[in-house]
Amino acid sequence: xxxxxxxxxxxxxxxxxxxxxxxxxxxxxxxxxxxxxxxxxxxxxxxxxxxxxxxxxxxxxxxxxxxxxxxxxxxxxxxxxxxxxxxxxxxxxxxxxxxxxxxxxxxxxxxxxxxxxxxxxxxxxxxxxxxxxxxxxxxxxxxxxxxxxxxxxxxxxxxxxxxxxxxxxxxxxxxxxxxxxxxxxxxxxxxxxxxxxxxxxxxxxxxxxxxxxxxxxxxxxxxxxxxxxxxxxxxxxxxxxxxxxxxxxxxxxxxxxxxxxxxxxxxxxxxxxxxxxxxxxxxxxxxxxxxxxxxxxxxxxxxxxxxxxxxxxxxxxxxxxxxxxxxxxxxxxxxxxxxxxxxxxxxxxxxxxxxxxxxxxxxxxxxxxxxxxxxxxxxxxxxxxxxxxxxxxxxxxxxxxxxxxxxxxxxxxxxxxxxxxxxxxxxxxxxxx
Amino acid sequence: xxxxxxxxxxxxxxxxxxxxxxxxxxxxxxxxxxxxxxxxxxxxxxxxxxxxxxxxxxxxxxxxxxxxxxxxxxxxxxxxxxxxxxxxxxxxxxxxxxxxxxxxxxxxxxxxxxxxxxxxxxxxxxxxxxxxxxxxxxxxxxxxxxxxxxxxxxxxxxxxxxxxxxxxxxxxxxxxxxxxxxxxxxxxxxxxxxxxxxxxxxxxxxxxxxxxxxxxxxxxxxxxxxxxxxxxxxxxxxxxxxxxxxxxxxxxxxxxxxxxxxxxxxxxxxxxxxxxxxxxxxxxxxxxxxxxxxxxxxxxxxxxxxxxxxxxxxxxxxxxxxxxxxxxxxxxxxxxxxxxxxxxxxxxxxxxxxxxxxxxxxxxxxxxxxxxxxxxxxxxxxxx
Numbered sequence: 001x002x003x004x005x006x007x008x009x010x011x012x013x014x015x016x017x018x019x020x021x022x023x024x025x026x027x028x029x030x031x032x033x034x035x036x037x038x039x040x041x042x043x044x045x046x047x048x049x050x051x052x053x054x055x056x057x058x059x060x061x062x063x064x065x066x067x068x069x070x071x072x073x074x075x076x077x078x079x080x081x082x083x084x085x086x087x088x089x090x091x092x093x094x095x096x097x098x099x100x101x102x103x104x105x106x107x108x109x110x111x112x113x114x115x116x117x118x119x120x121x122x123x124x125x126x127x128x129x130x131x132x133x134x135x136x137x138x139x140x141x142x143x144x145x146x147x148x149x150x151x152x153x154x155x156x157x158x159x160x161x162x163x164x165x166x167x168x169x170x171x172x173x174x175x176x177x178x179x180x181x182x183x184x185x186x187x188x189x190x191x192x193x194x195x196x197x198x199x200x201x202x203x204x205x206x207x208x209x210x211x212x213x214x215x216x217x218x219x220x221x222x223x224x225x226x227x228x229x230x231x232x233x234x235x236x237x238x239x240x241x242x243x244x245x246x247x248x249x250x251x252x253x254x255x256x257x258x259x260x261x262x263x264x265x266x267x268x269x270x271x272x273x274x275x276x277x278x279x280x281x282x283x284x285x286x287x288x289x290x291x292x293x294x295x296x297x298x299x300x301x302x303x304x305x306x307x308x309x310x311x312x313x314x315x316x317x318x319x320x321x322x323x324x325x326x327x328x329x330x331x332x333x334x335x336x337x338x339x340x341x342x343x344x345x346x347x348x349x350x351x352x353x354x355x356x357x358x359x360x361x362x363x364x365x366x367x368x369x370x371x372x373x374x375x376x377x378x379x380x381x382x383x384x385x386x387x388x389x390x391x392x393x394x395x396x397x398x399x400x401x402x403x404x405x406x407x408x409x410x411x412x413x414x415x416x417x418x419x420x421x422x423x424x425x426x427x428x429x430x431x432x433x
Numbered sequence: 434x435x436x437x438x439x440x441x442x443x444x445x446x447x448x449x450x451x452x453x454x455x456x457x458x459x460x461x462x463x464x465x466x467x468x469x470x471x472x473x474x475x476x477x478x479x480x481x482x483x484x485x486x487x488x489x490x491x492x493x494x495x496x497x498x499x500x501x502x503x504x505x506x507x508x509x510x511x512x513x514x515x516x517x518x519x520x521x522x523x524x525x526x527x528x529x530x531x532x533x534x535x536x537x538x539x540x541x542x543x544x545x546x547x548x549x550x551x552x553x554x555x556x557x558x559x560x561x562x563x564x565x566x567x568x569x570x571x572x573x574x575x576x577x578x579x580x581x582x583x584x585x586x587x588x589x590x591x592x593x594x595x596x597x598x599x600x601x602x603x604x605x606x607x608x609x610x611x612x613x614x615x616x617x618x619x620x621x622x623x624x625x626x627x628x629x630x631x632x633x634x635x636x637x638x639x640x641x642x643x644x645x646x647x648x649x650x651x652x653x654x655x656x657x658x659x660x661x662x663x664x665x666x667x668x669x670x671x672x673x674x675x676x677x678x679x680x681x682x683x684x685x686x687x688x689x690x691x692x693x694x695x696x697x698x699x700x701x702x703x704x705x706x707x708x709x710x711x712x713x714x715x716x717x718x719x720x721x722x723x724x725x726x727x728x729x730x731x732x733x734x735x736x737x738x739x740x741x742x743x744x745x746x747x748x749x750x751x752x753x754x755x756x757x758x759x760x761x762x763x764x765x766x767x768x769x770x771x772x773x774x775x776x777x778x779x780x781x782x783x784x785x786x787x788x789x790x791x792x793x794x795x796x797x798x799x800x801x802x803x804x805x806x807x808x809x810x811x812x813x814x815x816x817x
Contacts, residue, residue: 118550364633369617405627428619
């Protein structure tokens with residue numbers, strides 16, 4: 001049985017966790033693939049920290065509907081609350097004890113997107129975030145059945161406007177195009193219309209912040225959806241979608257892009273994963289076990305070929321390197337804004353495009369100056385750092401810990417663990433995972 | 434050496450790709466676009482004042498905020514019954530000279546009234562917001578050579594219309610700060626083993642190309658005799674002016690004037706902003722005119738939305754839809770373009786757009802840069 005070396009476990013951890021913490025990658029060294037993957041995929045139960053204190057948004061909602069100063073004030077308060085939520089999320093990312101589950105939560109957040117700025121009710125986003133975290137490594141079918149009743153999602157995709165006689169297709173379109181089948185696969189425009197009718201009446205009680213079904217706004221006319229006749233409600237639409245083989249393939253392709261490569265997936269591989277996924281009745285753990293044990297995931301071709309997201313880079317570095325830091329979360333949230341990954345606030349319904357899109361002239365400068373700043377050291381922190389960095393390690397271990405591929409710039413010739421760490425972090429290859 | 438060999442060797446010369454292609458152009462052919470973002474949603478109705486056949490409707494909707502007939506003297510009179518906001522009077526000279534055009538009713542269907550959402554629509558030229566890339570990165574519009582530099586955004590930390598991995602632009606508070614920010618960025622070239630690393634290298638080279646360009650052009654550069662108004666906006670325009678006068682002829686510069694979200698006590702705020710806008714752009718004109726480059730620049734304003742027709746109860750205006758914008762430049766065809774939106778027949782209290790904002794972009798593409806119009810179905814306007 002092939003035993004994983006440090007470079008292998010760094011690959012596994014940096015692709016599935018938040019950063020590359022020394023103890024995590026060291027703990028998996030010497031294990032077989034299957035053992036290591038099984039350990040990773042069985043974390044303890046994920047915990048969602050308490051909601052930060054926010055305005056009573058039922059009151060806010062009322063003010064917001066007015067014009068002039070009170071509206072302005074309500075919007076200011078909402079923006080402040082949104083900001084608080086972003087800082088809350090960053091703090092959680094930095095401190096969570098279940099980083100793999102959190103990585104999966106981010107993956108689903110980027111799939112079932114809703115944004116703070118569009119939804120405008122921070123508490124609903126909190127609720128959705130908890131829902132995604134609780135199910136992140138559970139069951140996709142459960143998640144899909146739940147998301148059609150998730151208040152934030154329903155607000156985000158205009159479901160309150162989807163009523164009998166005036167169907168709003170936004171939710172139905174995204175359900176097919178982004179959540180299950182993917183654009184250009186299986187469905188036609190008439191299926192979107194049919195699904196929109198089946199979903200009429202599903203909405204949100206904005207005062208309470210809860211899901212609400214209004215039977216008087218529901219159009220009970222039977223529709224045909226993807227060839228299945230006599231559909232009269234949204235639950236039936238979801239069951240039809242779960243029977244479609246394409247749904248599992250679509251998720252498998254997304255998983256490929258998140259965990260293996262930006263490049264076009266090998267269809268034989270994703271189809272095999274999709275089959276496992278479907279046969280397990282959409283167990284996310286079963287799918288991820290298959291993915292992380294696959295030869296594609298471990299293929300040398302794909303190592304270090306992906307650009308780290310701002311979460312990978314900033315949160316990952318802060319979690320992995322023991323630099324003494326007192327976190328200013330407002331400043332950190334601003335860094336994330338400049339880097340194009342505002343927590344809980346994806347730019348479009350398609351989520352963050354990721355990959356090469358993370359890098360432009362602006363973000364590259366900010367990434368570099370951030371890394372430069374946190375690895376800059378003075379005499380007082382030096383002793384602390386030398387002590388905190390992994391003991392009894394050879395230089396090569398440090399390289400394998402931090403670099404996904406051979407660094408492209410020359411490494412320092414003078415000894416010193418700290419100097420080496422700084423050089424590796426500032427090397428362009430550190431932007432990769 | 435045959436052609437194929439030449440290309441082979443040329444590509445091996447380390448610096449061959451570093452020189453922005455636009456520099457190769459003769460300055461007298463430069464076609465520079467200066468974008469002026471009016472951040473917060475400018476009240477078009479109090480910028481280009483309808484004092485003609487819709488004067489009554491304007492007065493009715495704006496009992497407190499209206500610019501009164503007494504304020505609108507003949508020195509502010511434009512065309513078709515429209516008047517310039519009194520605090521924009523510095524720009525009247527450019528109108529009289531034939532170098533200013535207005536485009537009214539600019540917006541898009543089913544306008545979104547969120548600042549963030551709507552500015553993204555303008556930046557990406559995509560009302561459905563599926564596209565995250567800025568309109569200036571549209572294929573075929575500007576150079577997409579790996580190290581090309583197409584624009585500089587001054588005074589904002591947002592790439593705006595250059596957003597995306599193919600931006601080929603840099604954002605900076607000012608050239609000096611930018612220079613400082615780049616000192617930690619690796620300068621060494623390296624062999625990029627995969628696509629992602631290639632993209633990192635190309636982006637790094639774009640930044641250094643910008644630094645080198647600024648160093649070269651601004652080193653010992655001549656200080657201009659033209660005075661710019663104090664304040665951020667004047668200073669930013671002065672930076673742009675310095676760059677252009679010293680030969681940095683990139684296709685695009687962008688500056689921002691912020692503070693247009695006038696929900697309450699609008700008049701003072703808006704008047705001050707108009708004064709800053711007019712004074713800054715007049716100085717910019719003086720500077721370009723002096724350098725003989727006024728024919729090479731086109732200034733265009735834009736904003737995420739206009740404001741509601743009716744004023745609110747706080748002597749302010751709330752988020753609306755369509756708005757009026759203007760362009761300036763030696764090659765501009767004076768006039769007021771676009772159909773005047775009705776102040777009576779409204780869409781839920783808002784103006785109905787008569788010109789799609791992508792027609793502005795189409796005009797820049799086709800009539801200013803002489804490139805094919807990528808926004809099919811959105812016809813250019815003859816304002817330039």
